[in-house]
Amino acid sequence: MPLLLLDLDNTLLPRDAAFRAWAQDFLLERALPPADVEWLATIDGGGYVPRSTVLSAARRRYGLDESLDRLLAHYRRGINAHIHCPARNLDALRAARAAGWTLGIVSNGGTGAQLEKIRRTGLGPMVDGWVISEEADCLKPDPLIFEIAARRCGVAPTGDWATHTWMVGDHAPADIAGAELAGLRSVWLHHGRPWAEPGYRPTLKAAGLPEAVGQVLAARSAPSPRPAARAGATGRRRGAAASGAAVSGAVVSLPIAGAAVASGARAGAALEPGPTAQSGAHHGVQFLPSAPDGGHAPSVAHADGEASSAATAGSAVRNRSDGFARWPDGRPGATPPPVPLPVRPSSPSSSTPSMPAPDASTASPARAG
Numbered sequence: 364m365p366l367l368l369l370d371l372d373n374t375l376l377p378r379d380a381a382f383r384a385w386a387q388d389f390l391l392e393r394a395l396p397p398a399d400v401e402w403l404a405t406i407d408g409g410g411y412v413p414r415s416t417v418l419s420a421a422r423r424r425y426g427l428d429e430s431l432d433r434l435l436a437h438y439r440r441g442i443n444a445h446i447h448c449p450a451r452n453l454d455a456l457r458a459a460r461a462a463g464w465t466l467g468i469v470s471n472g473g474t475g476a477q478l479e480k481i482r483r484t485g486l487g488p489m490v491d492g493w494v495i496s497e498e499a500d501c502l503k504p505d506p507l508i509f510e511i512a513a514r515r516c517g518v519a520p521t522g523d524w525a526t527h528t529w530m531v532g533d534h535a536p537a538d539i540a541g542a543e544l545a546g547l548r549s550v551w552l553h554h555g556r557p558w559a560e561p562g563y564r565p566t567l568k569a570a571g572l573p574e575a576v577g578q579v580l581a582a583r584s585a586p587s588p589r590p591a592a593r594a595g596a597t598g599r600r601r602g603a604a605a606s607g608a609a610v611s612g613a614v615v616s617l618p619i620a621g622a623a624v625a626s627g628a629r630a631g632a633a634l635e636p637g638p639t640a641q642s643g644a645h646h647g648v649q650f651l652p653s654a655p656d657g658g659h660a661p662s663v664a665h666a667d668g669e670a671s672s673a674a675t676a677g678s679a680v681r682n683r684s685d686g687f688a689r690w691p692d693g694r695p696g697a698t699p700p701p702v703p704l705p706v707r708p709s710s711p712s713s714s715t716p717s718m719p720a721p722d723a724s725t726a727s728p729a730r731a732g
């Protein structure tokens with residue numbers, strides 16, 4: 364079954380529109396100039412500037428005596444209240460499902476905030492699995508995160524799996540470069556922007572998700588990724604992905620009719636690697652402890668999902684039983700113990716692709732949500 368992987372912010376969900384709606388509320392509640400929405404949107408940087416930076420700048424600009432923690436809490440409540448998944452995007456997912464595609468979400472960001480978006484917008488039942496960079500300790504463009512996503516969707520990342528897999532996203536250094544490094548075909552959501560990366564390019568371009576999904580469904584004969592890219596992805600990381608099939612003890616996949624949940628599943632229990640991983644579920648879901656603000660900043664994560672937001676939405680996560688698993692002690696926001704992570708090779712293999720990968724030192728900072 365072909366696999367379609369999708370970015371979350373500004374791909375499935377109109378994150379920037381939610382930010383502007385929060386900014387309008389923020390200004391209105393404090394009797395500040397409504398036109399300053401544009402100032403806030405500019406400093407937000409499409410979500411790739413850390414929240415602490417954005418809100419500290421707002422405090423200075425307006426002389427606010429509110430604490431940074433209070434502003435952060437206001438922001439997280441506000442943006443989640445405005446986030447939604449457009450009906451046309453949900454229809455596109457249904458069309459892909461009807462055409463026989465397996466669906467997964469691959470998101471850079473903090474676990475709690477990104478899971479809250481998935482839960483609030485009804486995306487959970489629409490996909491087979493997801494992976495979020497914080498809980499996986501791995502983020503786009505690393506090819507490993509795409510292999511983790513495949514396993515969580517019940518697809519073994521072995522053999523020619525990459526030739527049957529597509530990635531759709533809006534952020535070139537994370538989504539498109541990552542897809543090419545992993546040997547996947549890709550669709551870039553341009554949102555009216557020109558392509559500006561000389562070292563790699565998407566298979567296709569689209570204005571929005573419905574167009575992108577339509578192109579994927581019609582592109583059975585689309586050219587495969589460059590052989591060098593494919594060879595460098597699956598061979599170098601296969602061992603790591605196999606050993607990390609449990610990947611952080613997080614959700615494996617979403618409910619499918621008739622799927623049974625293994626009884627007595629224990630917190631942090633490992634799933635067997637391979638296609639059968641789809642049938643497992645964790646009832647005592649565990650994630651990595653939250654990192655400090657900007658913990659993933661050297662790479663390309665979304666700042667809305669900074670780790671400190673875990674208390675907002677990290678108390679529950681959907682599993683294949685179509686329910687929500689609580690933290691081990693049952694308290695929302697409790698910090699669970701760490702769980703084993705995939706073992707990474709000590710050095711890349713000789714099959715590493717020749718195309719230039721995004722430099723972590725110059726890549727956009729983590730998207731903050």
